[in-house]
Every structure is written in C-alpha cells, then in structure tokens.
Amino acid sequence: MSTYYAGLLADVGILTLGGLSVYIILATGQLSLGNAGFMGIGAYITSYLTVTLGIGITPALFVAAVASGIIGVVVGFPALRLKGIYLAIATLGFGEMVRSFFLNLSAMGGSSGFHGMKHISVGYIWVWVIGILLVVMLLERSRVWLEMQAVNDDETAAGLVGLNATAIKVGAFGAGAAVAAISGGLFAHHHVYIEPGNFGFERSIDFVLAVILGGSTVGPGALVGSLVLVMLRFAGRHDGTGAA
Numbered sequence: 001m002s003t004y005y006a007g008l009l010a011d012v013g014i015l016t017l018g019g020l021s022v023y024i025i026l027a028t029g030q031l032s033l034g035n036a037g038f039m040g041i042g043a044y045i046t047s048y049l050t051v052t053l054g055i056g057i058t059p060a061l062f063v064a065a066v067a068s069g070i071i072g073v074v075v076g077f078p079a080l081r082l083k084g085i086y087l088a089i090a091t092l093g094f095g096e097m098v099r100s101f102f103l104n105l106s107a108m109g110g111s112s113g114f115h116g117m118k119h120i121s122v123g124y125i126w127v128w129v130i131g132i133l134l135v136v137m138l139l140e141r142s143r144v145w146l147e148m149q150a151v152n153d154d155e156t157a158a159g160l161v162g163l164n165a166t167a168i169k170v171g172a173f174g175a176g177a178a179v180a181a182i183s184g185g186l187f188a189h190h191h192v193y194i195e196p197g198n199f200g201f202e203r204s205i206d207f208v209l210a211v212i213l214g215g216s217t218v219g220p221g222a223l224v225g226s227l228v229l230v231m232l233r234f235a236g237r238h239d240g241t242g243a244a
C-alpha cells in the first residue's frame with residue numbers, strides 16, 4: 001500500500017473515532033459541536049507525555065482519555081441547562097476556547113505548533129478504532145444504552161421511572177470526550193505535527209457529518225460515514241485528473 005493510500009486509511013480511522021465521540025453524546029439527545037476541542041486536548045496531552053516525558057504512546061492515550069473525559073464531565077454539567085441550538089452554540093464556543101488556549105500556550109509551541117512525536121502505523125490506529133467500535137457496539141446492547149435512549153426520547157418520563165438523567169447525560173459527555181481525545185492523540189502521532197488550527201470548528205463539523213452520512217442510530221454508521229466523507233474528498237481532489 002502506498003503512503004498516500006495508507007494516509008487515507010488513517011484519516012478514515014481517526015475520523016471514525018471522532019464520529020463515535022459525537023454519536024455517544026447524541027444518543028442522549030445532545031448535539032456537541034465542540035468535540036474538536038476534546039480532540040485537541042487529547043492531541044496535546046498525548047504529545048506532551050510522549051515527547052517531553054518519554055511515556056509510551058499507549059499509556060499516554062489512556063491518560064489523555066481520562067483527562068479529557070473529566071473535562072467533558074465538567075463541561076457536561078452546565079450543558080444540561082441548554083437544549084437544541086443553544087447547546088450546539090455553547091459547545092462550539094468551548095471548542096473555540098480550547099483552540100485559542102493552545103494558540104497562546106507557548107510551552108507547546110503556540111501558533112507555531114508542536115512536533116517531535118514518533119510516527120505510528122495505520123495498523124496501530126485501526127487497533128484502537130476496531131477496539132472502541134466493538135465497545136460501542138456492546139454498549140448498544142446493554143441496559144445503559146437503553147437508559148440513554150430513554151433520556152433521549154423523553155427526559156421527564158425517564159426521570160419518573162427512576163433514571164438519573166443528569167448522570168446519564170454527563171456520563172455521555174465524558175465518554176464522548178474521552179473517545180475524541182484518543183482520536184486526537186492518534187492524529188498527532190500519525191502526522192507527527194500539530195497546531196491549534198487542526199482542531200477548529202471544521203473538524204467538529206466533520207465529526208457530525210460522519211455520523212449523519214452513516215446514519216445516527218448505529219455505531220458502525222460512523223465508520224461508513226467517515227469512509228464516505230474521506231472518499232468524497234479524495235474524488236474531489238482528483239476529479240478530472242485520473243487516479244492518484
């Protein structure tokens with residue numbers, strides 16, 4: 001496989017994780033447009049741990065996922081007061097705040113970006129993609145997922161039958177943030193260079209599009225949507241020029 005096509009395959013995998021991060025949150029009826037911010041948090045934390053502290057990539061990804069998940073929970077609490085377009089705007093604002101933070105963080109390169117990460121293989125990326133996708137598919141068959149869907153369908157009714165809607169929604173935000181962080185760490189170590197612009201509004205829109213194109217009711221849809229989105233862009237680049 002050529003380097004170019006390997007890069008496309010890596011992009012599909014990373015985008016799939018980003019789509020899954022949105023899908024988990026969307027399952028509770030919440031739309032997040034700020035998951036690129038969580039991706040950026042994961043990318044910078046993982047890169048700092050591997051480059052500056054010399055920690056291995058796998059434990060660094062776990063640390064980044066936990067840290068981003070905690071931040072996701074913190075963000076999830078105020079988000080509970082918002083619904084619909086207001087929630088989308090608030091999460092969008094969070095993503096832009098994260099991007100601006102790293103833009104001014106001189107210790108991590110600021111606007112010049114950060115580099116020095118060791119390149120990871122496409123196979124390593126897909127080990128994570130397949131593993132997380134399987135976890136999501138198992139989650140979809142669990143009682144927890146039924147509770148998430150109940151909150152999505154009617155939060156008031158869910159509360160009346162004893163479900164803790166607050167815990168379910170905040171937990172979904174935390175889980176989605178953790179998955180987005182892993183996608184960011186993999187992105188950073190595949191491209192071996194990151195800058196704040198990598199984690200802007202457009203990235204969050206890509207995550208949402210991946211879920212929409214693949215169908216927002218099943219986890220594997222994020223993979224299908226990511227493949228479609230990457231292939232559409234590939235076709236756009238090479239339209240009228242023949243094969244790459």
